[in-house]
Amino acid sequence: MQRGICFLLDAVMKKYSKQSRMLLAVDCIIFGFDGQELKLLLIQRGFEPRKGEWSLVGGFVNADESADTAAARILSKLSGLDGVYMEQLHTFSAPHRDTVERTVSVAYTALIDIQKLKQQLHEDFHAVWFPINHHPALIFDHQQMVDKAKEVLRYKAALHPLLLELMPAKFTIPQLQQLYESVYHQTFDKGNFSRKILSTKLLVKLTDKDKLSSKKGAYYYKVDRKRYEASKQAALHFMPGDSQ
């Protein structure tokens, strides 16, 4: 009888120690665009460990949800927004990436319209937008996550009209060009850029113009949601290989 119990405990111990259980977390690399350059949303940790240091927005996955669900929940809580573009990026699982206890993190890339984010909400979380290439040091392996997210963003945006997710409800072609130039660290010919974007038929021209940045003024456009959703399937060739 006693032998039986010992055997059982052995088996249980094996399950719990050798085969190693761990915590599952999600971290979100949240990109935004303020009209000038690509931005990254970071939070200053309000709790130990490493209180005061900067990190990505993240949290733990609950028992009854998937990582996807957890990421959506966390982003929604932070931003007050639903239906935000979000995609699984990569899973980081180095044994000691979290210094406290073993935690595996599934990283997600989110693209949000910076203007939609409620000021109030993200201030509660001590969240701040930083220029993508000029932000404070990050905890754990979060810098690695950001680097990967930038790489994948460049890669995908060259083939898909992804970056439209970052634009406000109405915007001009030169504003969009500014975003592409920020993402690719490269200038594009305005004529060719405009034609290329418009050739996708993903934008609808509005009647009013933005006159803030030029005397002639540039027409506003909005995304044709129907066509945009449909185009997500097909991989278009997107990034103008153009440079000056």
Place this chain on the structure above:
Amino acid sequence: MQRGICFLLDAVMKKYSKQSRMLLAVDCIIFGFDGQELKLLLIQRGFEPRKGEWSLVGGFVNADESADTAAARILSKLSGLDGVYMEQLHTFSAPHRDTVERTVSVAYTALIDIQKLKQQLHEDFHAVWFPINHHPALIFDHQQMVDKAKEVLRYKAALHPLLLELMPAKFTIPQLQQLYESVYHQTFDKGNFSRKILSTKLLVKLTDKDKLSSKKGAYYYKVDRKRYEASKQAALHFMPGDSQ
């Protein structure tokens, strides 16, 4: 009985730290090419639960290793090969994807030269190559993993010379074309295909010919390893948009 104790421990652990702990596994979607069509390596489970059913090659991540390391270990043990092409695909974390207890799985795509795989080794694991579109039902969410892997393979192979990983040490252009046609379910113009592949300078022409499939014979080529490694960085436009 064992499950009872596990459950109890689970509850205790939850009480002490509200986040739930889970097992971390890896599963490998292993592709091969037999000269005719794309193949998938599956194993018949030799243990409960679900003994006798087919699944991807997989295993648990140990306490001292990352998912990447675990995947490499498992593939190496199965195949006897090192340095095999392997890339993280996606993480699957639906709460009840594993029916026994909560397990999160990081899926990996592997591309291997089918001829290099030691017959002995994979027979020990009851591993069998199946045509990619004609294989037995898989356990858990493994079919979802395979679908995702196929999708990503098509996507990546259109931009990178990935599929060369599946070819034997020496091969002919028509053989390579057969692989592309199998992956894309589409025929390509032989002339254009050959020129396109050769224009990458990734192949070195050998002096001998394969005379099995034609009277004239087709020259063998091998991969120029140096150039190939270098090309992994740059994204080339790869898949001929050609069809007949």
Place this chain on the structure above:
DNA sequence: GCAAAAGTGTTCGCTGTACACCCATGG
């Protein structure tokens, strides 16, 4: 009227595509 930015027109070269054609050889 001039400066400055938006947007159009136009040229040119490269590349993808289609398809005709030549090549080598086993039967």
Place this chain on the structure above:
DNA sequence: CCATGGGTGTACAGCGAACACTTTTGC
């Protein structure tokens, strides 16, 4: 000598890149 698959030649269309040029309007 012909059928078969390997490989080359070539012509055309379309697209991207470059850049000149026109438009609009505030000052």
